Amino acid sequence: MSKSPVIVGAGFSGAVIAREFAEAGHDVRVIEARSHVAGNCYTERDAETGVLLHVYGPHIFHTANEDIWNYVTRWGSFMPYSHRVQTTVGEKVFSLPINLLTINQFFNKAFRPDEARAFVAEQADGTIIDPQSFEDQALSMVGPDLYEAFFKGYTEKQWGCSPTELPASILKRLPLRFNYDDSYFNHPFQGIPEHGYTPIVESILDHPRIDVQLNTVFDPKDTDDAHVFWSGPLDGYFDHKLGRLGYRTLDFHHFREEGDWQGTPVMNYGLRDVPYTRITEHKHFAPWEEHEKTLCTREYSRECGPDDIPYYPIRLVDEKAMLSEYVDLARATENVTFIGRLGTYRYLDMDVCIKEALDVAETYLTAHSEGRPIPTFVHDPL
Incomplete structure (x- = not known):
């Protein structure tokens, strides 16, 4: 690598790629616009209750891929957890x-x-x-x-x-079961980090060759000829010049109570006249801990605006047409590879993000050693 590659975004995708590069002997910069690493998997302790808060909504790690399970558990202790x-x-x-x-x-x-x-x-x-x-x-x-x-x-x-x-x-992809199995996921490997996802991602990024820059907004026009791995929104890289791809965003309304408020990690609300989609009670995501108080979150879904955090790509007819145009534009752009859920405009679980990030790192390292260019998309958004 003639210049240190730049990875935009310090979530799982960016962190895994950065670590692979560093362990291969290359310096790498990770640029993150937020004040923290771990992206939407970010967890922190609630000061009032002591409960571990999934700040951007609940995340349960589940996979059928033993290699990915071995990879993620390399970076910290995961506790058994079966989602209900x-x-x-x-x-x-x-x-x-x-x-x-x-x-x-x-x-x-x-x-x-x-x-x-x-x-x-x-x-x-x-x-x-x-x-x-x-x-x-x-x-x-x-x-x-x-x-x-x-x-x-x-x-x-x-x-x-x-x-x-x-x-x-x-x-x-949603199951219909004719037995009494109420486990939400049927993957053989399931768990939640004992101390939350933030320490896991921090551990992945903890390498002397990795330079993490928080609170830093990356300008795609200022790449200095370094290869960029972009995990932000695909349309955002091009300043939305063809229009905005459709996303849903989430609003989280927290409340605190004594004891156990709903007795389950997630309670959905199926009828239209209830404005929120679900209530999460965060301490049930860490049943190995004990807390006298509890922290709950009402979750509301709405259209994503320019200043909102995008969560779910819509991918309806209009979005797919615009996506195709952005993919063509991206493939005509040099020195950039689009990664992760936002960069490829696909809904990806955490295990898939990690698997694809490992694929991207391997592809780039192999291409560089052989003098070949890396594809703009290692995983096709279309």
């Missing part, structure tokens, strides 16, 4: 994902698995052969009653549009 989610619909509380208990509670039945499977099949809309929208997918899976209670209102709040406008693929 409940949902309030009207005056009743149900278990999610939809499982045998949910079905029996909702329909006031005592089905065995085969009976529940047959019953739900009767409820489902068998005329929908090739579902294209979220609503079609839901109706073809569970029928109108379960759809209205558990999916329709929540989805309208989360995405700010009708489920008829969303692709079926959003729902295809």
Whole structure:
């Protein structure tokens, strides 16, 4: 590397790439606009309650990739944690994902698995052969009653549009179970860092060849010919010259109480007339700790404005068309590689971010040693 590469963003993507470069013997600069590392995984202690706060919403590490699990646990202690989610619909509380208990509670039945499977099949809309929208997918899976209670209102709040406008693929990855398994994820490796995600990312970045600069806004026009790894929004790199890609953002309203407020880490609110999507109770993400007080967060989803933190790429028809134009523009730009959720405009879990960051680092180091250019996108956004 003729000049130290510049990594924009000190979340998992940027930190992993920086560490790989440093361990390969190269100096690297990490530039972060915020006052802290770890990106949206950032955790900190709440001064009033002592509870470990997931500042930008709850993050549960889960993966089926043993190599990635071994990688992330190299940087700190992870505690066993199996995520559970409940949902309030009207005056009743149900278990999610939809499982045998949910079905029996909702329909006031005592089905065995085969009976529940047959019953739900009767409820489902068998005329929908090739579902294209979220609503079609839901109706073809569970029928109108379960759809209205558990999916329709929540989805309208989360995405700010009708489920008829969303692709079926959003729902295809959600499980429907005919047993009493209420674990939210089915990956074999699951956990939460004992002391939060911030020390994990700090440990990854703790290398003498890594220079971390916080509270620093990077100007893409001032690269000094160094290769840039950009984990910010793809459209932001080009100052939104083709327009703004669509994102949803989140507003977090915290409140503190005595004792245990809701008895579960996450309580969804499925009906449209409740303005927030869910309430998280943060101390339940660290069941190995004890706290007399508790810290909870009401979470509201809305359209992302210019000054907001982007969380979820929308990727509807208009966004996909604009994305294609930005990808063409990016590929015509030298000395930059776009990485991570924002840089590739894709929803990525933490384990995928780490896996892709390792791929990017390997690709760059190999290309540099062989005198070849690195691709603008190691992972295709389209």
